[in-house]
Structures are given as structure tokens and as C-alpha cells.
Amino acid sequence: MRKFLLASTVFLTGVFLASPVFAEETDRIIVQVVDDEGNQSVESVLLEEVEGLRVVEVLQPDFIRSIDIQENSVKTVSWGTERVGANRLKSITNPIEGSAIVAIIDTGVDYTHPLLKDRIVSGFDFINNDTTPMDVHFHGTHIAGIIAETTSANVKIMPIRAINEEGKGYDSDIANGIRFAVDNGADVINLSFSGEEYSPYLADAIEYALSRNVPVVVAAGNESIDTKNFYPASEDKVIVVSATDKRDSIASFSNTGASIDVSAPGVDIISSMPGHGFASMSGTSMATPFVSGLATMLKLEDPTRSVADIDRLLKKYVDDRGATGWDPLFGEGIVNVTSYDEGLFVNKEDTASTKYIPFPEQRNVPLDAKWTITFDRQLTDGDVVKIKLLRGDKEVKTTLTSNIKEQEIIVSPTGLLLPRTTYRLLLFVEHGKDYEMVFVTGS
Structure with missing residues (x-):
């Protein structure tokens, strides 16, 4: 006899033609399975599969989260890396031996793209259940390119495919992706998607990462409303990022609210696309990797830094916008590490060389x-x-x-x-x- 307890699905957070994406009815549930030997496991099953079971206890629906991005025709030089002052941390972390890993849990990554050469470490595809998380959408590849441009060469990217070719993914796959990332050496996790329903199963996976000293950076979402309506953007333990434009204004599509920690460029961001191309996109999906990239360099500079340390540093090195201090639009401000002056290598490497x-x-x-x-x-x-x-x-x-x-x-x-x-x-x-x-x- 098999005993089941149930599971829930997710949306990617760029803006496609600025159209909001909301939670969809799911066709799956998360269940806990007990086999004849008494071994327990958690599985995601189709609703029709439940009917044949003699005993079922539902954990939760296997909610769907989705990406929603905006494709632009603008083809100007990308400006976000400069705006966040990434070159400051690049100059400090480039000479460091070793590497740090940022996991992108998304649609996969085109790891053959020239921009991503020598930047990829082994990941996993939870859609096809194999070790080749190739991007057949584009969202994950665009995010990977932003991180590659924002970070030093010794920051590596772990592609984890938990969102399908339609830009949708189940909580069970995403949660499994988070746990895989932590167990396989990720130092920071990037989540550029959103969904309406709170998911205990996904929350447990996020807590798993945080308890093992792995910061989780999350997109605020692109519906122009309060983040309290979305998860994981409403999670107060993660670093939630809103999007800004070239005028340092909050992006028209960006969600805002009490959970916003910091903001970063998210409008007209040029980055890599599958097939060795480039495109300009907008969304809080694009703002998030600027922050996760900087967070990974901070971990590379000092691997002993805690989740709280990374959170503090990202909030310290900002340009304040909106109301003075924290506000629900920009959080503490637009991240800018130009004046970064602390850490193990600043005095030894950077200050000595600048003179x-x-x-x-x-x-x-x-x-x-x-x-x-x-x-x-x-x-x-x-x-x-x-x-x-x-x-x-x-x-x-x-x-x-x-x-x-x-x-x-x-x-x-x-x-x-x-x-x-x-x-x-x-x-x-x-x-x-x-x-x-x-x-x-x-x-």
C-alpha cells in the first residue's frame, strides 16, 4: 500500500508586452508517499492519479509559478552593470583564487553561448529529469548573461531548469531545484519568477537554503501591485528586488511593498539569448541577477559571510531614492557598490594598486x-x-x-x-x- 500526502505551480518575473501573469489552476498535487517497506518520500502527482490510491493525505496543491518579461526593440548599450558599480567588486575578486557559484533556478541556460564560456558548472533539468538543463525558452539565458557581465570570471553559474518552455513551473520542481543547488555547492540562489499562492513546500526549501548560509535573491514581480499578493516576493527572509529605469525611477511595471529590500536596473537590459544572440528585455527578472551577482562576489571575497552579512552589505551600499531611508518602492535604495571599502582583500589588493x-x-x-x-x-x-x-x-x-x-x-x-x-x-x-x-x- 502507498500512502500519499499532497503538493502545488510558479510565474517568471520579466514583463512580456507588460502583461501581468497570475496564478493558474494547477493539475498536480504534492503528496507524501509511504511504500510497502515504510520508506517515505514526497512526490508531485497528477490529480487523476490520486483517484486510484486507497489512502491520500494532501500536503498542498503543486502551484504553478511563471516568468513574465517584457521584450523591447531598444538596442542601446546595456547600462545596468555600470549603474550598480560592479567593476569595483570585479577588481577586488578577479585576483582571488577559487570560485563562487550562483544558481539560476529558471528555464535553463544556453550554456553554449559565447558570453557564458567557462562560466558554467554542472546543473540539472527537473523538467526532463536529466543533467542537460538547456534553455528552450530564453529567460534563464538572459539572466545568466546579466550575471556573467556583472561578475568576475571566477563567479560560476549553475543552471537549474525548473520552468518549462512556456515559462511555467511547479513548486515541487522549483523546491527540488533549490535543494539541489544547496547540496551541490551554490553560494547564492537567483529566483526570477512569481506566483500568487503561498507555498509551504517552497518556503521549506527556501528555509533549507538560508539555514545552510545560502542567500536567496527574489524578483518583486511585474504586476504594478503590492508584493504581499505574491510568493516568494512576500517572503521576509529573502532579498527582494524591485526594478528601476535609466532615470533612477521605479519601473512602471515593478511590484512594490513592505517586502522590498533593494532595487536595481530592470528596464532595457541587453543580455544573452539562446542561439548566441542578444536582446533587450525589461522586468524585475532582469533586476534580480544584478543583485545576486553582487552577492556572489561578496561571498567569493569572504566565504565566511553569513546570509545576514550579505543582506547588510547590499543594503549599505545603495543610492537612496524615494523617501529618505527605506521605502516600499526602492527598499533601502538602488544597489551601488562603487564605494565598497571593506572585506579581506580591499586593503591588500585594491587600495595598494590604486595608490x-x-x-x-x-x-x-x-x-x-x-x-x-x-x-x-x-x-x-x-x-x-x-x-x-x-x-x-x-x-x-x-x-x-x-x-x-x-x-x-x-x-x-x-x-x-x-x-x-x-x-x-x-x-x-x-x-x-x-x-x-x-x-x-x-x-
């Missing part, structure tokens, strides 16, 4: 700020002083005025600075020293 002498960090700098820099010797026409002002990896235009008599120069941005944003002011003196000041603007 900058730091000025004291400044806070609440006015948006129309100018800087007067005084030297300890008389300037001459032959002195060469160069200034560079950076927001993330992007240079901000400035004008430089010299006052030789007063031994000073005046640095003026050509326009207003952005509010609550981190900048780096670099000063290069020929035949002298180089200086750096990090500052954060006020409201």
Missing part, C-alpha cells in the same frame, strides 16, 4: 557643490592637475579653474548632482600624488 590618498568622506553634500582644493606649494603654469568625478563607473563632466596666486584649484560639476547618490572625486597631480574623496549628496 590613492583618501580625503575624509563627505555626507549630505549639496547638489550644487563646488570644491576648492588648496596646495602646500605655489602652482605654476607648468603644473598638470587632472580631476575626474565618477558616479558609479560613469564620468561626470566638470570644469577646473586654477587660482595660481592662492595656490588652489576650483572643481565645478557642469550641472546639478543627483540627490542621495555616491560619487568619487579623483585628483591626479603629475609628478606628485593621487587623491580620492568619496562623497554622498543630500536630498
Whole structure:
């Protein structure tokens, strides 16, 4: 005699033509099986299969979660990697021996794509129950490309296929994917899908990851409503990501709410597609891998970091938007690790190589700020002083005025600075020293 206890399904979180995707009725349930020898296991079975069983105890429906992404015709240079300041962590983690792994539980990955060469580790296909999680959709490959572009070469990608070619997947497959990722060495897990129903079975798998020190990064969803209506976006133990556009505004499609932790670029993001191509897509699905990629580099730099450590660092290095401090749109702000200055390798590797002498960090700098820099010797026409002002990896235009008599120069941005944003002011003196000041603007 076999005894069963039941199971539930999921949606991918990009926006396809901006159309919302909601939970669908499932045709499967999750059951616990006890065989003649008394061995127990949990299975997902079709509803019609239950009728032939003599004893059935239902755990839960095997809910369907789905992806929903927006395909764009825009073909501009992708901007998200620069906006989150990824090059800062790349410069720190590139020299590190060893690797860290981010698992993408999604539609699989086209692991033959040139962008992903030498970045893939073994994964699994829970749809076909084999070890070749090839992407026949496109969603997972697009996410993998974002991570590849955002991280150093020693960050590896574990493709796990739990979402089918229609962009839908059962909770049972997703939960099995999470457990597989943890058991096979994943350091961070990326979940870019959503569903309406709370799933204890999926929640147990997420808790399994967190209890083993594996952060889980989740897309907020693209229905333009509150995350409290969706799971796992309503889970308070994971890192939930909303999406922003190039103007640092919240994306029109992004879900928001009390569970939002941070935000990241999610509009017009160019990344890899199956068949060795590229395309521009939008969605919180696209915002999530920027954050999971940074989280994986933070784990690579210091593998002893806990889930709480990663959460704290991601929330610390942000550009505050919306209301001051946390708010339900941006969370703590748009992730930006440009000014990252802690960890095992910063002092040994990065600071020594840049050779900058730091000025004291400044806070609440006015948006129309100018800087007067005084030297300890008389300037001459032959002195060469160069200034560079950076927001993330992007240079901000400035004008430089010299006052030789007063031994000073005046640095003026050509326009207003952005509010609550981190900048780096670099000063290069020929035949002298180089200086750096990090500052954060006020409201």
C-alpha cells in the first residue's frame, strides 16, 4: 500500500508586452508517499492519479509559478552593470583564487553561448529529469548573461531548469531545484519568477537554503501591485528586488511593498539569448541577477559571510531614492557598490594598486557643490592637475579653474548632482600624488 500526502505551480518575473501573469489552476498535487517497506518520500502527482490510491493525505496543491518579461526593440548599450558599480567588486575578486557559484533556478541556460564560456558548472533539468538543463525558452539565458557581465570570471553559474518552455513551473520542481543547488555547492540562489499562492513546500526549501548560509535573491514581480499578493516576493527572509529605469525611477511595471529590500536596473537590459544572440528585455527578472551577482562576489571575497552579512552589505551600499531611508518602492535604495571599502582583500589588493590618498568622506553634500582644493606649494603654469568625478563607473563632466596666486584649484560639476547618490572625486597631480574623496549628496 502507498500512502500519499499532497503538493502545488510558479510565474517568471520579466514583463512580456507588460502583461501581468497570475496564478493558474494547477493539475498536480504534492503528496507524501509511504511504500510497502515504510520508506517515505514526497512526490508531485497528477490529480487523476490520486483517484486510484486507497489512502491520500494532501500536503498542498503543486502551484504553478511563471516568468513574465517584457521584450523591447531598444538596442542601446546595456547600462545596468555600470549603474550598480560592479567593476569595483570585479577588481577586488578577479585576483582571488577559487570560485563562487550562483544558481539560476529558471528555464535553463544556453550554456553554449559565447558570453557564458567557462562560466558554467554542472546543473540539472527537473523538467526532463536529466543533467542537460538547456534553455528552450530564453529567460534563464538572459539572466545568466546579466550575471556573467556583472561578475568576475571566477563567479560560476549553475543552471537549474525548473520552468518549462512556456515559462511555467511547479513548486515541487522549483523546491527540488533549490535543494539541489544547496547540496551541490551554490553560494547564492537567483529566483526570477512569481506566483500568487503561498507555498509551504517552497518556503521549506527556501528555509533549507538560508539555514545552510545560502542567500536567496527574489524578483518583486511585474504586476504594478503590492508584493504581499505574491510568493516568494512576500517572503521576509529573502532579498527582494524591485526594478528601476535609466532615470533612477521605479519601473512602471515593478511590484512594490513592505517586502522590498533593494532595487536595481530592470528596464532595457541587453543580455544573452539562446542561439548566441542578444536582446533587450525589461522586468524585475532582469533586476534580480544584478543583485545576486553582487552577492556572489561578496561571498567569493569572504566565504565566511553569513546570509545576514550579505543582506547588510547590499543594503549599505545603495543610492537612496524615494523617501529618505527605506521605502516600499526602492527598499533601502538602488544597489551601488562603487564605494565598497571593506572585506579581506580591499586593503591588500585594491587600495595598494590604486595608490590613492583618501580625503575624509563627505555626507549630505549639496547638489550644487563646488570644491576648492588648496596646495602646500605655489602652482605654476607648468603644473598638470587632472580631476575626474565618477558616479558609479560613469564620468561626470566638470570644469577646473586654477587660482595660481592662492595656490588652489576650483572643481565645478557642469550641472546639478543627483540627490542621495555616491560619487568619487579623483585628483591626479603629475609628478606628485593621487587623491580620492568619496562623497554622498543630500536630498
